[in-house]
Amino acid sequence: MRHIISVLLENEAGALSRVAGLFSARGYNIESLTVAPTEDPSLSRMTLVTEGSERIIEQITKQLNKLVDVVKLLDLTEGAHIEREMMLIKVRADGSEGREEIKRLIDIFRGRIIDVTESTYTLELTGTGSKLDSFIEALGATTILETVRSGISGIARGDKSLHA
Amino acid sequence: MELNGAEILIRFLKDQGVEHVFGYPGGAVLYIYDELFKQEDVKHILVRHEQGATHAADGYARSTGKPGVVLVTSGPGATNAVTGIATAYMDSIPMVVITGQVNTWAIGSDAFQEVDAVGITRPCVKHNFLVKDVKDLAETLKKAFYVATTGRPGPVVVDVPKDVTMATTEYIFPETVEMRSYNPVVKGHPKQIKKAAELLLAAKRPMIYAGGGVVLGNGSKELIDFTRGLGAPITNTLMALGAYPATDDLFVGMLGMHGTYEANMAMHECDVLISVGARFDDRVVGQIEQFCPDATIIHIDIDPASISKSIVVDVPIVGDVATVLTDMIALIKDGKSGQDDKALKTWWSQINEWRSIDCLNYDRNSDKIKPQFAIEKLYEITNGDAYITSDVGQHQMWAAQYYKFDQPRRWINSGGLGTMGFGLPAAIGVQLAHPDATVACVTGDASIQMCIQELGTALQYNTPVKIISLNNRYMGMVRQWQEFFYESRYSQSYMETIPDFVKLAESYGHVGMRIEKPEDLEGAMKEAFAMKDRLVFMDIITDQTENVYPMIQAGKGHHEMHLSSERELA
Numbered sequence: 001m002r003h004i005i006s007v008l009l010e011n012e013a014g015a016l017s018r019v020a021g022l023f024s025a026r027g028y029n030i031e032s033l034t035v036a037p038t039e040d041p042s043l044s045r046m047t048l049v050t051e052g053s054e055r056i057i058e059q060i061t062k063q064l065n066k067l068v069d070v071v072k073l074l075d076l077t078e079g080a081h082i083e084r085e086m087m088l089i090k091v092r093a094d095g096s097e098g099r100e101e102i103k104r105l106i107d108i109f110r111g112r113i114i115d116v117t118e119s120t121y122t123l124e125l126t127g128t129g130s131k132l133d134s135f136i137e138a139l140g141a142t143t144i145l146e147t148v149r150s151g152i153s154g155i156a157r158g159d160k161s162l163h164a
Numbered sequence: 165m166e167l168n169g170a171e172i173l174i175r176f177l178k179d180q181g182v183e184h185v186f187g188y189p190g191g192a193v194l195y196i197y198d199e200l201f202k203q204e205d206v207k208h209i210l211v212r213h214e215q216g217a218t219h220a221a222d223g224y225a226r227s228t229g230k231p232g233v234v235l236v237t238s239g240p241g242a243t244n245a246v247t248g249i250a251t252a253y254m255d256s257i258p259m260v261v262i263t264g265q266v267n268t269w270a271i272g273s274d275a276f277q278e279v280d281a282v283g284i285t286r287p288c289v290k291h292n293f294l295v296k297d298v299k300d301l302a303e304t305l306k307k308a309f310y311v312a313t314t315g316r317p318g319p320v321v322v323d324v325p326k327d328v329t330m331a332t333t334e335y336i337f338p339e340t341v342e343m344r345s346y347n348p349v350v351k352g353h354p355k356q357i358k359k360a361a362e363l364l365l366a367a368k369r370p371m372i373y374a375g376g377g378v379v380l381g382n383g384s385k386e387l388i389d390f391t392r393g394l395g396a397p398i399t400n401t402l403m404a405l406g407a408y409p410a411t412d413d414l415f416v417g418m419l420g421m422h423g424t425y426e427a428n429m430a431m432h433e434c435d436v437l438i439s440v441g442a443r444f445d446d447r448v449v450g451q452i453e454q455f456c457p458d459a460t461i462i463h464i465d466i467d468p469a470s471i472s473k474s475i476v477v478d479v480p481i482v483g484d485v486a487t488v489l490t491d492m493i494a495l496i497k498d499g500k501s502g503q504d505d506k507a508l509k510t511w512w513s514q515i516n517e518w519r520s521i522d523c524l525n526y527d528r529n530s531d532k533i534k535p536q537f538a539i540e541k542l543y544e545i546t547n548g549d550a551y552i553t554s555d556v557g558q559h560q561m562w563a564a565q566y567y568k569f570d571q572p573r574r575w576i577n578s579g580g581l582g583t584m585g586f587g588l589p590a591a592i593g594v595q596l597a598h599p600d601a602t603v604a605c606v607t608g609d610a611s612i613q614m615c616i617q618e619l620g621t622a623l624q625y626n627t628p629v630k631i632i633s634l635n636n637r638y639m640g641m642v643r644q645w646q647e648f649f650y651e652s653r654y655s656q657s658y659m660e661t662i663p664d665f666v667k668l669a670e671s672y673g674h675v676g677m678r679i680e681k682p683e684d685l686e687g688a689m690k691e692a693f694a695m696k697d698r699l700v701f702m703d704i705i706t707d708q709t710e711n712v713y714p715m716i717q718a719g720k721g722h723h724e725m726h727l728s729s730e731r732e733l734a
Binding site for chain 1: 467
């Protein structure tokens with residue numbers, strides 16, 4: 001099953017490579033990984049999407065907790081949570097009909113056009129991973145020139161929060 | 165007053181109570197070596213190869229419980245230390261390894277003798293640090309010692325660039341350290357402990373399986389009280405030999421691939437198993453599906469990640485073994501009257517039946533020196549009271565089977581990583597920690613050649629280790645596997661040239677002896693151990709074709725043992 005694990009770790013050189021190294025050394029999957037400092041600059045928050053049986057996920061969380069740089073972690077998938085991913089996508093848009101169609105489509109998905117040239121649009125879209133997948137699918141015959149996805153960021157719903 | 169980084173480092177080691185540092189100088193650590201030269205509190209042991217430094221520090225740590233300290237230079241100094249660091253990591257040995265590094269401004273420029281020591285050691289350390297500012301040096305060193313010695317212990321690397329050792333700052337010894345991200349659990353959960361005690365008291369066929377965690381956590385006394393309180397059979401892993409006394413009636417021997425028949429059968433047939441500080445290693449478990457098929461399993465471990473890693477357990481207890489056992493002893497005592505004495509008696513009569521097979525018997529009338537005989541003699545002549553280090557292979561298994569360790573920290577071997585070359589430098593470290601003790605290194609003709617250069621270190625520091633080399637002119641364990649599983653194709657397991665070990669020992673300034681006949685062994689060994697102030701290299705020419713038994717093939721169940729080439733189980 002797919003799990004989203006939120007990790008609070010010391011914002012120190014090498015902390016990220018400890019996490020990445022753990023996954024490669026023990027043969028765990030990483031679907032996506034995002035990391036940036038929090039409001040407290042001494043801490044980084046990481047969102048890690050991985051897949052595995054319950055036993056593997058249990059090992060992953062234990063092994064992550066064992067890393068000296070990891071302050072706390074939470075498996076978001078265990079409770080109600082929100083996940084978001086941001087995508088920048090550059091598409092060919094040269095015919096007037098095509099340009100109109102793309103604009104309609106990005107409106108439907110509640111995204112935005114953030115850069116325009118005579119022959120291209122650059123689009124910005126935020127949502128769950130599957131929403132972004134659907135948008136790419138909906139683009140159909142449109143030529144995609146470039147796709148950049150941020151990877152999933154997640155947070156628990158309600159009062160629950162992950163802090164040091 | 166401001167001190168430079170090198171002074172701070174040496175002052176810190178002194179204030180931390182470090183007496184011995186095992187190391188080898190080089191360009192990046194010259195300031196540190198200069199400070200070492202100016203003082204006498206911290207004694208430096210100059211090895212002949214950085215691998216030797218790590219193993220010596222490791223032996224020192226295993227035999228004392230104190231962290232071993234290593235100092236090496238950048239680049240090849242650090243890479244040579246990696247094998248020893250990984251060895252300590254696999255066996256959870258507290259160690260602090262200080263590696264020199266090129267100047268901070270040169271890091272990343274492929275400078276002379278530069279390697280990414282933090283990157284290279286990351287997967288084989290408990291934690292590591294790169295010190296970029298002299299102001300952080302003392303605190304980082306304190307953290308290194310704290311992390312290395314608490315929780316599940318392990319090696320910690322501190323990488324110190326050369327310019328940090330020159331830069332100056334104020335020095336205050338940090339008495340304590342706090343790390344918000346590192347808080348090992350000590351006390352076990354009372355509910356879980358109660359549940360475990362109830363299960364054990366209700367068991368008809370209880371079994372105790374003790375591991376290296378008992379030694380590391382100084383829980384031997386508690387383990388003895390607990391085992392006797394329960395009256396259950398107990399087995400020790402390779403890493404735990406001595407944690408429970410081998411000469412005690414409740415002890416059924418080591419378990420696992422080369423464990424005793426009674427220990428493995430008791431594992432297979434038990435109905436409640438308690439693992440105390442053991443990690444269900446593949447050499448112990450064999451085939452996962454057939455492991456303790458009828459048992460409810462309780463597991464005490466300080467490392468939550470060890471629990472249910474390979475074998476799913478029913479009652480996990482995270483905590484320090486000594487603390488958890490203390491809590492459990494009281495509960496066992498209170499509930500003792502409820503124990504099923506009749507069932508326990510039946511269980512013991514079954515175990516004694518297995519014992520009567522005498523699985524460690526061997527041909528005692530051979531005209532060749534049987535390696536088992538050599539270890540039995542070693543046990544007799546040292547009164548079972550020596551510190552025994554070992555290398556890796558057949559000799560290691562025979563030492564584990566035939567030397568009956570009654571105390572913890574006496575059996576010093578590389579269990580997890582299986583590092584050939586460990587034995588001699590480890591013995592030097594043990595002898596330095598215990599100058600008046602008897603220390604022997606059980607080794608083989610292949611293993612000893614991997615760190616043979618440390619014979620020089622042994623002479624320089626007058627460590628009168630006795631090297632018991634079981635010379636079968638083969639890499640015995642490789643040969644044994646090739647005989648069993650590769651139709652006796654002895655591919656590269658035989659060295660056509662091996663040195664004259666007697667002359668080799670003599671050339672290093674030691675005593676060498678060659679023993680070729682069983683009847684000469686006892687006299688020679690007595691003579692060797694009587695030389696209290698000399699290292700003696702005993703080159704014992706053993707039966708070339710002897711194999712280690714009992715044996716469970718990798719991936720087989722505990723009940724599927726081979727007893728010997730002549731004896732098979734029905």
